[in-house]
Amino acid sequence: MMRLLPDSITARTSVLFTLLAALVFVVMGLVIQVSVNRHFAEQDRAAVSGKLELISNILLSPTTENNETRIRRQLASALVGHHDLVVRVQDARGQEVFASGHDGLPPPALQTVTPGATLKVWSDGEHDYRLAVVDVAGPEHRWRVGIAINTLHHEVFLRAFERELLLIGVGGLVLMAALGWLAVRRGLMPLQRMAVVAEGISAKHLQDRLSTATVPVELETLASAFNAMLDRLSDSLERLSAFSSDLAHELRTPVNNLMTQTQVLLSKPRSDEDYREVLYSNLEEFERLARMIGDMLFLAKADNGLIIPHREAVQLADEVTAVLEFYEALAADKSLVLHARGQAVVMGDALMLRRVISNLVSNAVRHAYPDTVISVAISTHGHDACLTVQNTGDTISEQHLPHLFERFYRADGARQRTEEGVGLGLAITRSIVIAHQGKIEVSSRPGVTQLTIKLPMA
Numbered sequence: 001m002m003r004l005l006p007d008s009i010t011a012r013t014s015v016l017f018t019l020l021a022a023l024v025f026v027v028m029g030l031v032i033q034v035s036v037n038r039h040f041a042e043q044d045r046a047a048v049s050g051k052l053e054l055i056s057n058i059l060l061s062p063t064t065e066n067n068e069t070r071i072r073r074q075l076a077s078a079l080v081g082h083h084d085l086v087v088r089v090q091d092a093r094g095q096e097v098f099a100s101g102h103d104g105l106p107p108p109a110l111q112t113v114t115p116g117a118t119l120k121v122w123s124d125g126e127h128d129y130r131l132a133v134v135d136v137a138g139p140e141h142r143w144r145v146g147i148a149i150n151t152l153h154h155e156v157f158l159r160a161f162e163r164e165l166l167l168i169g170v171g172g173l174v175l176m177a178a179l180g181w182l183a184v185r186r187g188l189m190p191l192q193r194m195a196v197v198a199e200g201i202s203a204k205h206l207q208d209r210l211s212t213a214t215v216p217v218e219l220e221t222l223a224s225a226f227n228a229m230l231d232r233l234s235d236s237l238e239r240l241s242a243f244s245s246d247l248a249h250e251l252r253t254p255v256n257n258l259m260t261q262t263q264v265l266l267s268k269p270r271s272d273e274d275y276r277e278v279l280y281s282n283l284e285e286f287e288r289l290a291r292m293i294g295d296m297l298f299l300a301k302a303d304n305g306l307i308i309p310h311r312e313a314v315q316l317a318d319e320v321t322a323v324l325e326f327y328e329a330l331a332a333d334k335s336l337v338l339h340a341r342g343q344a345v346v347m348g349d350a351l352m353l354r355r356v357i358s359n360l361v362s363n364a365v366r367h368a369y370p371d372t373v374i375s376v377a378i379s380t381h382g383h384d385a386c387l388t389v390q391n392t393g394d395t396i397s398e399q400h401l402p403h404l405f406e407r408f409y410r411a412d413g414a415r416q417r418t419e420e421g422v423g424l425g426l427a428i429t430r431s432i433v434i435a436h437q438g439k440i441e442v443s444s445r446p447g448v449t450q451l452t453i454k455l456p457m458a
Contacts, residue, residue, distance in 0.1 A: 010184045017180040018173055025169040036161065040154045044130045045119055048147055051085060052134060054078055055145055060138045067141070072098050084150040086129065092142040110146040127152050190215040194226055206234040243407055250292060250408065254285040295424040299407065302431035309349035309435055313458045316387055317343035319350065320376050323357045327365055335371045342378030344385035346455040352432045357387070359425040360451050364391035380457065388452040396444035404442055405430040
């Protein structure tokens with residue numbers, strides 16, 4: 001059905017609206033036709049009933065005059081001008097007493113009496129009639145009276161009425177189709193404005209928005225969703241721009257180091273020891289680049305849902321103990337105390353979860369004040385296991401907290417890399433936690449920062 005309609009929403013809606021209006025007009029026409037027919041039937045019944053009553057009074061009127069002569073004279077006088085009526089009166093022997101009308105009413109039409117005031121349809125082969133047959137009984141005589149009314153004038157009126165109704169209906173449909181097309185086109189103008197805004201969108205022009213105050217109620221949701229989409233695009237473009245800038249900076253530093261060291265090395269003949277020293281230094285930079293590329297590939301897979309953890313029961317306390325043992329020497333250099341408590345079992349990939357814990361502990365060790373305690377607490381809440389890493393250090397302002405898990409994000413905005421790491425650890429941590437159907441949260445109050453992960457328990 002929809003394939004037969006035009007592709008244009010305006011034309012399609014107008015066609016459907018016109019078809020619906022045509023259906024309404026047809027139903028209304030049928031109802032009007034039935035009502036008019038019923039009205040004519042009631043009108044004929046009233047006319048026939050009145051004439052039957054008049055004829056009955058004439059037949060039963062007492063007089064000394066010759067009865068049949070009086071009946072003929074009075075009936076002829078009473079029916080003058082009623083050319084659409086056909087009347088026949090018979091006596092008890094079936095002999096005709098009176099007959100009027102151009103067509104005449106044959107005796108067979110009077111064989112059956114119609115009950116009450118009911119009219120039956122009778123035809124003489126050319127015209128249709130509504131007929132009533134009754135018996136009139138007096139003290140000495142009995143008559144059968146048949147009276148029929150010609151419905152030709154009704155049929156003529158109905159045909160003319162139907163033609164006029166058809167013309168009015170066709171004209172109304174054309175007018176409604178035109179008005180419907182205009183109304184739909186005007187109603188779709190907000191969509192045209194959306195199209196204009198969409199056409200003007202580019203990487204440099206994402207600030208335009210639709211005004212929800214000027215659109216119809218039905219399109220408010222669409223306009224709001226459209227504006228929200230533009231907000232997300234703008235935010236994504238800003239983050240992509242920042243990410244590209246950060247990535248270029250992070251790649252530029254090791255590449256510049258490699259180029260500078262190589263150029264210096266080649267500037268004059270060197271000893272074998274100098275060559276080995278530079279090669280070892282270059283190897284460190286290559287390893288850092290390899291780690292960065294590996295982390296970027298991991299995040300790219302996470303963005304596309306390609307990280308599928310190997311599910312097994314993992315004792316978080318054991319993983320925390322292993323990670324703290326690894327960082328014990330580094331913590332000792334900063335006079336830090338590593339403390340763990342609690343236990344819980346979750347379903348997940350042990351290697352990925354150890355990487356999560358390692359990233360959190362590494363981040364805490366890097367930013368903790370000397371001579372403080374880093375605590376790793378494991379607890380359970382309902383069906384979730386919670387692992388919280390807390391350290392004492394600089395307070396992170398509220399404006400930075402929502403962005404800590406973004407790639408290359410630095411709360412201080414500094415570009416210089418003073419310590420190991422490129423700003424991908426927390427982004428990787430969040431990706432792994434999400435892949436395990438978990439959540440990660442961060443909070444910072446004066447002097448204390450907490451990172452908490454929640455994972456479904458086994």
